[in-house]
Amino acid sequence: xxxxxxxxxxxIRDFTEKTVIFYDDLENMPVVPHVGKDTLDRxxxxxxxxxxxxxxxxxxxxxxxxxxxVSLSQHPRSFSCVPSTMSLLSWMGDVMTNAVNPHASxxxxxxxxxxxxxxxxxxxxxxxxxxxxxxxxxxxGGSIANLTALTAARDTKLTFEERPKxxxxxxxxxxxxxxxxxxxxxxxxDQIHIINTDRSFRMDTSELLxxxxxxxKDGKKPFAVVASTGTTNTGSVDPLYxxxxxxxxxxxxxxxxxxxxxxxxxSKTHGSELAGIELSDSLSWDAHKxxxxxxxxxxxxxxxxxxxxxxxxxxxxxxxxxxxxxxxVEFWDLGPELTRPARGLKLWLTLQVLGSDEMGHVIDHGxxxxxxxxxxxxxxxxFEIISxxxxxxxxxxxxxxxxxxxxxxxxxNHEAAAELTKSGYAQVFTTELCGHKVxxxxxxxxxxxxxxxxxxxxxxxxxxxx
Numbered sequence: 001x002x003x004x005x006x007x008x009x010x011x012i013r014d015f016t017e018k019t020v021i022f023y024d025d026l027e028n029m030p031v032v033p034h035v036g037k038d039t040l041d042r043x044x045x046x047x048x049x050x051x052x053x054x055x056x057x058x059x060x061x062x063x064x065x066x067x068x069x070v071s072l073s074q075h076p077r078s079f080s081c082v083p084s085t086m087s088l089l090s091w092m093g094d095v096m097t098n099a100v101n102p103h104a105s106x107x108x109x110x111x112x113x114x115x116x117x118x119x120x121x122x123x124x125x126x127x128x129x130x131x132x133x134x135x136x137x138x139x140x141g142g143s144i145a146n147l148t149a150l151t152a153a154r155d156t157k158l159t160f161e162e163r164p165k166x167x168x169x170x171x172x173x174x175x176x177x178x179x180x181x182x183x184x185x186x187x188x189x190d191q192i193h194i195i196n197t198d199r200s201f202r203m204d205t206s207e208l209l210x211x212x213x214x215x216x217k218d219g220k221k222p223f224a225v226v227a228s229t230g231t232t233n234t235g236s237v238d239p240l241y242x243x244x245x246x247x248x249x250x251x252x253x254x255x256x257x258x259x260x261x262x263x264x265x266x267s268k269t270h271g272s273e274l275a276g277i278e279l280s281d282s283l284s285w286d287a288h289k290x291x292x293x294x295x296x297x298x299x300x301x302x303x304x305x306x307x308x309x310x311x312x313x314x315x316x317x318x319x320x321x322x323x324x325x326x327x328x329v330e331f332w333d334l335g336p337e338l339t340r341p342a343r344g345l346k347l348w349l350t351l352q353v354l355g356s357d358e359m360g361h362v363i364d365h366g367x368x369x370x371x372x373x374x375x376x377x378x379x380x381x382x383f384e385i386i387s388x389x390x391x392x393x394x395x396x397x398x399x400x401x402x403x404x405x406x407x408x409x410x411x412x413n414h415e416a417a418a419e420l421t422k423s424g425y426a427q428v429f430t431t432e433l434c435g436h437k438v439x440x441x442x443x444x445x446x447x448x449x450x451x452x453x454x455x456x457x458x459x460x461x462x463x464x465x466x
Contacts (some may be wrong), residue, residue: 030424093346129278135305142259145284147181230261240276
C-alpha cells in the first residue's frame, strides 16, 4: 500500500470508530444541533481551491463544520415527517457498496449484484401479492418510484392523442410527489382531480365514482387512480378493494403510493391492514423509511414488468456489447436511469443479518408506540386526538375548553412543537387536519422507548400550558 492510500485508510478507520461511538451515544445528543454563526461563516467562506489542500485539514472540516448542522432524523426522538430508521448494518452495506462502486444497470457489469437485486425485487413482489411476470427496480426514493410507475400508467392507458383529455385521481392526503411527477410527465393541475377523504382520512370512493362518471360524460379520459397505504399525515390506508373495483370497471391504472406504509407487509400483525394491495398495477415502497436503511433505497414494483419495458427500454449501439441477448431485460430497461448504483445491497446485508421476522418486529414496535402515545395523550387534560394511531402515526392537539380562539389554539400548538424542537430533546412538527394546526408524532424508530414518548408528550404539555 502506498503512503497516500495508507493515510486514507487510517482516516477511514478513525471515521469508522467515531461513527460507531456516535451511534452508541445517539440518544444523548440533541436531535437538532445548534449551529453557531462562526461555523456558518467558515463554511460560507469556503471555495473550490485551484491547488489541493492538506487531507487532514479537509477531513477535520467535514467532521467539525460540515456535518455539525445536520438534523439527526435517525435519532430515536425524531418524530417529524417520516424519520429515518437507519441502522449501522445499512451504513455498513452502503460503505461496502460504494467502495466497490458497481455499475448496476446490467448483468454484464456485476452479475452477482444483478442477481441479488432481482432476488430482492422478486421477494418484495411476493410480499405485495403480485403474480409471476411482475417486476421492478431499485430507485432513489418514493418520488422517482411514483414518477416511474405513473409514466408506465400513462403509456399503457393513453394514446398520445388522448393525453390532453386525461384525468388522474388522488386524495386530499396524497403525497405531493405524485402531483410533481405528473407535472414532469406532461399533465397540468387541471388534469389532477383531488378526491376528499372520509373521517378516517381515507379516499372517499363514493366521491371518486361520481367524479369518474362525471368526467366521462364531460368527454374526459380517466386513466389512473393513486391510492395510499400509509399517508404521510395520518398513516391512513385508502380502501383498496373499492378503488380496485372502480379502476377495473373503467379501465384505469391503480397505483399505490406505499412509500411509507408498504413495509407493514412484513408484519404478521399489521400486514392485513394493506389487504387489496395485491390488486394494484404498481407500487412504490421506500426501504429507507421503515426498513432501517440509509437514504436512497426505494423500489417501484409493477404487476406486469413488460409495461415498464415498453416505457423505458432503449437499445443504442454503444450498449450492444453489454446486452446479455437482444431479448434480455436489464435494469436500464425498467426506469429512467442508465448509470445506477446498486441500491439494494445494503438492504440485502441488513436482511441477511436481521432476518425478515426481526424487520416485522420493527414495524410492530412502531405501531405499538403510536397506540401507547395515543392512550397517554388521552390522559392529558385539554388535549384531543385528531387522528388515532395508524401505522406508527398519531395526531393530536392542545384544545382546552376555554374562550381561546381557534387561531390562538393553532398558535399554541405550533409554538410548542417549535420550542421543543429547538430545545434539541425531540424533533416534532405540526401539520394541518380538519382545518386545525395539530401536532404529529411518527414513532417508527426501533430504538424509541415508551419513556421517550411520555417525556416528549409531558414537555409538550408544559409548553402548551405555560
